Amino acid sequence: MDRETIIYLTNIIICAIIAVLMTDAWRRGEHRGSLLYWMIAAWVMLVADILFASRPILPGAVDRILPTLLVTVGQAILLVGARIHAEMTVPRRLTAILVMVHAVALVAFYFADSDSVWRRVVNGIIWATLAFLSYRALRNSAPVFWRSYTAPATVFAAHAVFHLFRISFASFPAAQGNGSLAVAVDIMGDLEVSFFMVALFVGLLISNLQQRNEQLSQALAEVKTLSGLLPICAWCKKVRDDDGYWQQVDEYFRTRSEIRFSHGMCADCADDFKKDTAEI
Known part of the structure; x- marks a missing residue:
């Protein structure tokens, strides 16, 4: 060979x-x-x-x-x-x-x-x-x-x-x-x-x-970023980030994950809205 x-x-x-x-x-x-x-x-x-x-x-x-x-x-x-x-x-x-x-x-x-x-x-x-x-x-x-x-x-x-x-x-x-x-x-x-x-x-x-x-x-x-305690305002429902700034919930998750929010209205809020408009 x-x-x-x-x-x-x-x-x-x-x-x-x-x-x-x-x-x-x-x-x-x-x-x-x-x-x-x-x-x-x-x-x-x-x-x-x-x-x-x-x-x-x-x-x-x-x-x-x-x-x-x-x-x-x-x-x-x-x-x-x-x-x-x-x-x-x-x-x-x-x-x-x-x-x-x-x-x-x-x-x-x-x-x-x-x-x-x-x-x-x-x-x-x-x-x-x-x-x-x-x-x-x-x-x-x-x-x-x-x-x-x-x-x-x-x-x-x-x-x-x-x-x-x-x-x-x-x-x-x-x-x-x-x-x-x-x-x-x-x-x-x-x-x-x-x-x-x-x-x-x-x-x-x-x-x-x-x-x-x-x-x-x-x-x-990214998963670790979204884990643990998340400070949230009991009144306006804003959340506090790691730098101490308060943000809307949808903005907080949008900047830290692939989550995207589509806004709507739940049934309870819809009933309240109808009552408020009826009174007007």
Whole structure:
């Protein structure tokens, strides 16, 4: 079993575990919009790795086009999930154009020169662009998704930088002529897939849990605010807040909870009102 096959099999095991974890998180979680797309992306990446590992037995066109294109599809789905999570518009047209352009380029390289160095350059440009757009989207979401070095946004940024490095390497013939260096870069590229998948999806799961924990903590704080003794005037029924100011009951609850009052008249007050108007 050669080095490349071992790396692909390792990636398959890692992607399978991640896909199952993302599926379970989607089933249990409340943020079904973004988690749904991230779960689908994990399964797409798993299929891509299976096809990469099966290259020796696949037809030439499938071998050189489909696995690489599935990576692009997976990253496009990751971008859609990031935009949904950040409550931004989904760039359906942009992602569709990027996938179609990549598909056309891969077909062209297959018939012209499947081993062309420009094939790697095109792959890197497409993947770096999608990773950077995902990074920009998560920068507009909750801080837990971008403020730490292990946050998903940081992983996307590192992924984009790595592909830019590979583009630069592929653009210099002198670097390509160094056989040992080229092999080292290829190994780094294969290993980066595993690092990217683990760091990204684990980061997404942890960030979702942290965000959920912050939401629960905020809800608990609001419940505590509305618990305990509440001073209320026995005559006008105003309540006193923590600063010592007296407020109407509806105003007090409006500023401290999601409660909204709709004013009406109870039956007793309606009878009293009728009596008062009748006397007038």
